[in-house]
Amino acid sequence: MAAARRFDRAAAAPAALLLLSFGGLAAAGVEDQAEQFFRSGHTNNWAVLVCTSRFWFNYRHVANTLSVYRSVKRLGIPDSHIVLMLADDMACNPRNPKPATVFSHKNMELNVYGDDVEVDYRSYEVTVENFLRVLTGRIPPSTPRSKRLLSDDRSNILIYMTGHGGNGFLKFQDSEEITNIELADAFEQMWQKRRYNELLFIIDTCQGASMYERFYSPNIMALASSQVGEDSLSHQPDPAIGVHLMDRYTFYVLEFLEEINPDSQTNMNDLFQVCPKSLCVSTPGHRTDLFQRDPKNVLITDFFGSVRKVEITTETISLQRDSGIMESSHEEGQRDEELMEPLKYAEQLPVAQIIHQKPKLKDWHPPGGFILGLWALIIMVFFKTYGIKHMKFIF
Amino acid sequence: MPAVHGGERRWEAEAAPGMAAARPLALLVLLVLGPGGWGFADPPRDSLREELVITPLPSGDVAATFQFRTRWDSELQREGVSHYRLFPKALGQLISKYSLRELHLSFTQGFWRTRYWGPPFLQAPSDTDHYFLRYAVLPREVVCTENLTPWKKLLPCSSKAGLSVLLKADRLFHTSYHSQAVHIRPVCRNAHCTSISWELRQTLSVVFDAFITGQGKKDWSLFRMFSRTLTEPCPLASESRVYVDITSYNQDNETLEVNPLPTTTYQDVILGTRKTYAVYDLHDTAIINNSRNLNLQLKWKKPPENEAPPVPFLHAQRYVSGYGLQKGELSTLLYNTHPYRAFPVLLLDTVPWYLRLYVHTLTITSKGKENKPSYIHYQPAQDRLQPHLLEMLIQLPANSVTKVSIQFERALLKWTEYTPDPNHGFYVSPSVLSALVPSMVAAKPVDWEESPLFNSLFPVSDGSNYFVRLYTEPLLVNLPTPDFSMPYNVICLTCTVVAVCYGSFYNLLTRTFRIEEPSTGGLAKRLANLIRRARGVPPL
Numbered sequence: 001m002a003a004a005r006r007f008d009r010a011a012a013a014p015a016a017l018l019l020l021s022f023g024g025l026a027a028a029g030v031e032d033q034a035e036q037f038f039r040s041g042h043t044n045n046w047a048v049l050v051c052t053s054r055f056w057f058n059y060r061h062v063a064n065t066l067s068v069y070r071s072v073k074r075l076g077i078p079d080s081h082i083v084l085m086l087a088d089d090m091a092c093n094p095r096n097p098k099p100a101t102v103f104s105h106k107n108m109e110l111n112v113y114g115d116d117v118e119v120d121y122r123s124y125e126v127t128v129e130n131f132l133r134v135l136t137g138r139i140p141p142s143t144p145r146s147k148r149l150l151s152d153d154r155s156n157i158l159i160y161m162t163g164h165g166g167n168g169f170l171k172f173q174d175s176e177e178i179t180n181i182e183l184a185d186a187f188e189q190m191w192q193k194r195r196y197n198e199l200l201f202i203i204d205t206c207q208g209a210s211m212y213e214r215f216y217s218p219n220i221m222a223l224a225s226s227q228v229g230e231d232s233l234s235h236q237p238d239p240a241i242g243v244h245l246m247d248r249y250t251f252y253v254l255e256f257l258e259e260i261n262p263d264s265q266t267n268m269n270d271l272f273q274v275c276p277k278s279l280c281v282s283t284p285g286h287r288t289d290l291f292q293r294d295p296k297n298v299l300i301t302d303f304f305g306s307v308r309k310v311e312i313t314t315e316t317i318s319l320q321r322d323s324g325i326m327e328s329s330h331e332e333g334q335r336d337e338e339l340m341e342p343l344k345y346a347e348q349l350p351v352a353q354i355i356h357q358k359p360k361l362k363d364w365h366p367p368g369g370f371i372l373g374l375w376a377l378i379i380m381v382f383f384k385t386y387g388i389k390h391m392k393f394i395f
Numbered sequence: 396m397p398a399v400h401g402g403e404r405r406w407e408a409e410a411a412p413g414m415a416a417a418r419p420l421a422l423l424v425l426l427v428l429g430p431g432g433w434g435f436a437d438p439p440r441d442s443l444r445e446e447l448v449i450t451p452l453p454s455g456d457v458a459a460t461f462q463f464r465t466r467w468d469s470e471l472q473r474e475g476v477s478h479y480r481l482f483p484k485a486l487g488q489l490i491s492k493y494s495l496r497e498l499h500l501s502f503t504q505g506f507w508r509t510r511y512w513g514p515p516f517l518q519a520p521s522d523t524d525h526y527f528l529r530y531a532v533l534p535r536e537v538v539c540t541e542n543l544t545p546w547k548k549l550l551p552c553s554s555k556a557g558l559s560v561l562l563k564a565d566r567l568f569h570t571s572y573h574s575q576a577v578h579i580r581p582v583c584r585n586a587h588c589t590s591i592s593w594e595l596r597q598t599l600s601v602v603f604d605a606f607i608t609g610q611g612k613k614d615w616s617l618f619r620m621f622s623r624t625l626t627e628p629c630p631l632a633s634e635s636r637v638y639v640d641i642t643s644y645n646q647d648n649e650t651l652e653v654n655p656l657p658t659t660t661y662q663d664v665i666l667g668t669r670k671t672y673a674v675y676d677l678h679d680t681a682i683i684n685n686s687r688n689l690n691l692q693l694k695w696k697k698p699p700e701n702e703a704p705p706v707p708f709l710h711a712q713r714y715v716s717g718y719g720l721q722k723g724e725l726s727t728l729l730y731n732t733h734p735y736r737a738f739p740v741l742l743l744d745t746v747p748w749y750l751r752l753y754v755h756t757l758t759i760t761s762k763g764k765e766n767k768p769s770y771i772h773y774q775p776a777q778d779r780l781q782p783h784l785l786e787m788l789i790q791l792p793a794n795s796v797t798k799v800s801i802q803f804e805r806a807l808l809k810w811t812e813y814t815p816d817p818n819h820g821f822y823v824s825p826s827v828l829s830a831l832v833p834s835m836v837a838a839k840p841v842d843w844e845e846s847p848l849f850n851s852l853f854p855v856s857d858g859s860n861y862f863v864r865l866y867t868e869p870l871l872v873n874l875p876t877p878d879f880s881m882p883y884n885v886i887c888l889t890c891t892v893v894a895v896c897y898g899s900f901y902n903l904l905t906r907t908f909r910i911e912e913p914s915t916g917g918l919a920k921r922l923a924n925l926i927r928r929a930r931g932v933p934p935l
Contacts, residue, residue, distance in 0.1 A: 054815060092504065092539035092568055100540050100568035115564055119541040124814055173815040175879075349831045349862065351739050354788050355769040 042156040042197045045306040046149060047072045047082045050131060052163030052172045054088040059102070059243040060234050062090045064162045064204055064250040066112040067104050071257040072158065075305035083134055083149055085121035087163075087173050097240060104246050104254060106238040120147050128178045135159075136189045153194035158202070158303045162250065165205030167228055168213075184214040191217040198291070200303040204250050206231040209285040221268070221291045221298075225249035225275070226282035233281050248280045262305050268295035439469035439592075441481040443551055443632040445558045448672070448849050449691070450640040453705065454511040455605040455613050456571065459620065461558060461598065462848045463550055468584065468592040481631060482595060483549045486579060490593065501576035502546075504538040504568070505602075506868055509710040512602065514666050514832075514863055532745070534822035534869040538573060540564035546575050549597060557629025557677070558637070561621040562599065572602040596848070616692040624688040628677035635677040638847060639691065642670045654692040655682070661847065667708075667834030667861050672847075708733045708832045709740065709791075713825070713867040717802075720875040723750075726800040727826060727867065731791035733833060738860070739769065739790050740830040742799065746783040746823060748776035749806040749874060756802040759787075762795045778806075805874050813876065823870040831860040 049072070051065035069084055091100050091113045102113040121130060133139050134149050151157055163170055169177040190196055201222040203211050208224030215222065225232040225247070234244035235251045246254070252275040260266055272286050272295070288295050301307045367375070448460045467482040471491045479487055489495065507515045543564050547554050554562050567573060576598045581591040603620050605613055618624050628635035638661065643650050657673035658681070664670075675682055675689065683689050710730050717723035729740060746752055754773060759766045766789065774784040791797055916924075916935070924934040 089537040089539060092537055098565075098569075100564045111565075113540060115540065116544045117541050118544055122541070123535075123537070175815040349739070349741060349829055351769075351788065351831075354741070357770065 041154065042302065043154040043308075044151070045077050045081060045156050045158070045303070046151045047077055047158045047160070048085075048134065048149060049082065050085045050126070050159075050161045050163075052087055052126065052161065052170060054173045056088075056090070056093055056095050057243055058088070058163075059090050059241070060246050061162045062086055062088065063102050063104050063112060063246050065160065066102050066114075066117070067246070067250060067254040068160045068202075068257075069117070070112045070114060071254065071260075072304055075257075075260065075301060076262055077304075077306040079116075079118045080146065081306070082118075083121070083147065084117075084119050085126045085131065085134075086119050086123075087126040088123065095242075103238065103241065104251070106236050106245060108238070108240070118146070124173075126173060128172050128176050128182075131172075131178070132182070132186050135186045135195075137193065137195060149195075151195050154197050155195070156198045156200070156303055157196045158200050160202045160204075161211075162204040162247070165203070165207060165211065167207050168210045170203070170205055170211060180211045180214045183211060184216060187215060187220060188217045191219075198302070202253075204232060204247050208232065212287050215287070215290060218290055219292060220287075221295070222287040223271070224285050225280070227285050230282040249275050249282070249284060252279060257300075257304065260300050260304065262301060262307055264299075264301065266300045268298040268300070271300060439467060441465060441467040441469075443481050443629065444634040444848060445629060445632050446634070446636045446638065446848050447558050447561070448638045448640070448847075449615075451613065451615075451643075451693075452512045452602065454508075456512065457603045457605070457615050457620065458512070458600065459603070460600045460849065461562070463559070463597045464848055465551065465595045466582070466592055467595075468590075470591060471593060481551045482593070486549065486577070486595060487593075490579065495579065496581070498579040499576065500578075501574060502536070502538040502542050503572075503574040505570070505572035505574075507572055507574075507602075507866075509707055509865060513705070514707045514709075514865075515600075530743075530745070530827075532824035534824045538575075539568060543567065543575065546577070546597065546599075549577070551631045552629035556627055557632055557635055558625065559629070560625065561617070561623050563622060566621050567599075567601055570601045571604050572600070574601075575599045614692070614694045616690055618690050624690040625677060626683065626688050636847070637675040637677070637689075637691065638672040638849070639675070639693065640670060641673050644671065649696045652694045652696055654694070655689075658682070663846070664834065664836045665849070666863075667832065667836065669836050706732045709738075709828070709830055709863060709865065711826075711828055711865055711867050713870065715823075715870050715872055720805060720873060722802065722804050723872065724800055724802045725750075725752075725823075725870075726798060729789070729791055729797040729799070729828070731793060731795055731797070733793055735793050736833045737790055737792045738830060738833060739788055740828050742785075742787045742789060743827040743829075744783070744785040745826075746776070746785070746803070747821070748778055748780070748782055749808060749821070750783075750803040750823065750872065751776075751806055752783050752785075752801055752803045754785075754801070757785075757799075758801075759789060759797065759799050761792050761797040766790070766792075766797060779812075805872070807875055807877075810877055810879070813879075817874070817876045820871040820873045823872060825866040825869045828863075828865040828867070830863055830865075832863050833860045 047069075049065050049069050051061045053061040065084070065086060069082065072082060073079070090096060091102050098108065100113065101108070101111045104110050104112045121134075134147070137149065139148055149157075161170060163172070165171060168181075169179045171177050187199065187201075190199075196219070198219045199221070201212060201215075201220060203223070204225040205211075207226060207228050207230065209227045212222035212224060213228075226249075233248050235246045235248045237244045253271075256271065256274050272284075275284050277283050291298075299307075442465070444462075444464045444466075446462050448462075450458045450460070452458055465481045469476060469482075471487055476487060476491065486498075489498075509515070543562070547559065547562060550559050552559055554560060576596075578594075578596040578598070580594055582594045584590045584592050603615070625637070639653060639657070641651065641653060641660070644653075653673055655675075657675060658679065659674045659676075661672045661674050662669065663672075675691065677683070677689070708731065710732075712728045712730075713726065715723055715725055725746070727742070727744075729742075731737065754775075759768060768787040768789045770786075770788040772784070772786040774781075776783040785801075787799070789797060789799070920935055927934050
């Protein structure tokens with residue numbers, strides 16, 4: 001009896017402990033869920049993907065950008081929220097043995113160009129000026145909507161850049177450069193105009209880490225494919241196409257992203273480990289000191305996907321038919337009949353009319369500017385030399 | 396979605412089992428009820444016709460031309476229209492905002508080889524071409540899937556049903572010629588033309604190289620060309636047809652075989668010659684048999700006689716000649732191969748301002764003699780503002796070659812105006828030839844609603860000739876290119892020279908010499924002296 005009681009008491013304590021811990025865990029679970037709901041604070045996602053290199057032998061930079069484009073589209077960001085800038089056309093390049101395709105894996109396994117790609121800035125439009133205008137929003141009013149970055153203070157933006165770079169600069173199309181200071185200032189302008197909530201900057205160039213050294217605005221996380229003094233190397237050539245298809249860092253990032261789907265919980269710490277030195281040869285770097293949240297709490301889909309918080313409701317809403325519209329459209333149809341003037345098609349090639357056209361008379365304008373000044377000078381010199389009394393011989 | 400008056404009960408019944416499931420169903424309901432479903436005033440009617448014309452060309456290649464025509468009986472410029480069904484909203488808003496009368500926009504990759512393929516059905520220049528009361532050509536633009544994607548999105552059935560399932564980019568761009576265009580124009584609804592409706596035609600022309608698709612033989616099939624087959628017509632289209640050119644078909648000789656056999660044929664005079672077409676109507680359920688798809692095939696039983704392909708009556712060629720980077724000559728050759736008829740041709744040339752034309756060197760010769768044009772209009776270029784415009788009406792004598800040539804000088808651009816790859820060269824847009832070419836067979840005037848679409852893009856006023864617009868090839872000229880590394884070189888050299896000169900001068904002027912006392916020596920010397928003193932030896 002006593003043994004049983006002792007056993008009971010002995011069993012009660014751990015049982016009580018277990019119950020307490022369960023209670024604690026349950027409470028923590030609810031808190032966790034609540035924390036998850038309010039975790040990132042963004043309501044929309046944007047992506048700006050830039051390839052800055054021209055010419056056929058830079059095929060790999062276009063393939064890099066298109067593979068990030070493909071992943072970002074697959075995870076849910078629509079074309080209207082992606083600004084894709086490609087400095088040259090590889091898919092329909094005359095040197096491409098398979099037109100309308102850009103491959104990332106050799107033996108032509110994966111066509112990252114796809115069937116429904118929309119490129120916003122192409123060829124000569126990819127310049128430093130246009131890139132900075134897109135970021136800061138200082139764009140001429142006639143720019144179409146697909147070329148604008150219409151982000152607000154609740155947008156998470158992913159910026160991916162690739163090309164040829166050096167210590168502190170990135171080369172655009174072999175003719176101009178953007179420096180890390182300009183880039184940092186552009187991000188600061190974006191912050192002051194509240195154009196982003198959080199920003200992820202990824203760069204795949206030689207000495208890429210130098211590009212994020214100068215950032216000073218809050219909420220920016222940056223990744224680069226190589227440190228200062230190191231080169232980023234390309235992955236594998238394809239013998240049929242004849243060029244290197246991808247860069248190593250982006251190749252392994254693509255393989256990593258192919259395993260992500262919209263509801264995965266993978267966080268940024270996994271992305272930092274993506275390409276160790278054994279695979280990449282260069283040392284990828286990252287910078288998180290400006291970022292407020294801990295990287296292990298940041299989901300990959302916060303930047304690469306467009307995951308929305310959705311609440312499903314079972315209420316129904318009934319809309320009323322507006323009877324006001326019905327009568328007015330009837331009357332308008334009748335009034336229009338008489339007002340239109342008749343149209344007819346011109347003859348395709350009115351030869352007689354063309355031949356007998358009178359030459360158009362140009363309007364006569366009085367001389368101005370240079371010609372007027374010249375004549376005034378000539379007359380002044382003439383009268384100064386010969387004196388005003390000679391005027392009577394002229395008139 | 397507002398409650399539909401006529402089908403209200405039906406919509407609500409389908410909406411009962413959960414919102415998410417009902418949404419696609421509800422959409423379908425709206426489409427089907429479409430025109431008659433609205434209880435109040437009828438929205439303007441719109442209709443869609445789609446067709447595909449497949450023509451074997453004289454050189455053995457196969458040309459496929461898609462046309463999608465949406466006609467909308469609405470006067471966009473007057474009412475504030477907000478309901479768009481088949482007509483794309485993006486274009487409707489463009490028409491009403493800018494009060495457009497007509498719009499033609501085309502993207503072309505490749506060049507239509509008139510000499511080998513015959514006159515083109517739908518003419519477009521190489522590169523992009525817009526008309527907004529004016530004419531503009533961008534010779535450098537590349538056409539690829541990124542241009543096809545938004546074009547496909549304008550179609551009512553997108554690329555999901557009907558003839559547009561055949562539009563797969565990887566096959567369409569593996570061709571010798573690819574051209575896609577958007578044409579918008581108003582058409583009269585009645586004889587007096589007091590009310591108009593808007594017509595949107597989207598056309599896509601491709602020429603498949605026989606050696607890529609047929610492996611050397613001239614047989615073709617839809618699957619081999621497009622890697623797809625047709626399964627159903629677009630549900631929104633009132634007509635959905637495929638026409639195959641079987642003019643060479645001769646029952647006795649058994650030249651070719653078409654599979655499946657057509658139910659009807661259509662004969663008409665197209666571009667001056669009489670042609671016969673096999674018609675396949677996708678709305679006809681007998682066509683799409685129990686395998687649920689239609690794969691048209693054509694096999695040549697007897698290889699077509701290896702005669703020279705018939706030469707079209709009008710074709711042209713353009714080239715740049717000369718040497719060096721200062722001068723050059725631009726020549727256009729116009730060929731009239733008709734044995735006895737002469738006809739006039741309107742030649743329009745826009746030459747960029749950096750090729751300074753010498754108009755006094757303009758010469759036009761036919762058959763060795765000078766040919767004076769009936770009309771010339773020349774608008775000189777203004778640097779960096781507008782290009783040269785030269786328009787001439789030239790009478791081409793029968794069976795002759797006319798050469799139009801003009802000399803030019805190349806200008807030096809400012810160094811910021813060069814493209815990032817200036818050694819590639821600069822493009823000169825193609826010249827446009829418009830002519831009324833005499834036809835071999837008289838054509839009768841066309842009734843637009845009844846006849847197929849490919850017949851009615853260019854209406855002809857009389858049957859004895861047909862209108863042709865040809866484009867020549869674009870040209871590539873090299874401009875004198877500076878050495879772009881020179882600013883860097885100059886800065887380095889100047890700075891070095893300045894540093895050396897100034898440095899030497901500065902040293903000469905400010906350097907003074909003074910005698911320096913020898914130092915008492917370092918620690919080592921002192922230690923050595925200490926040891927020497929201890930030894931009694933004289934110090935260092």
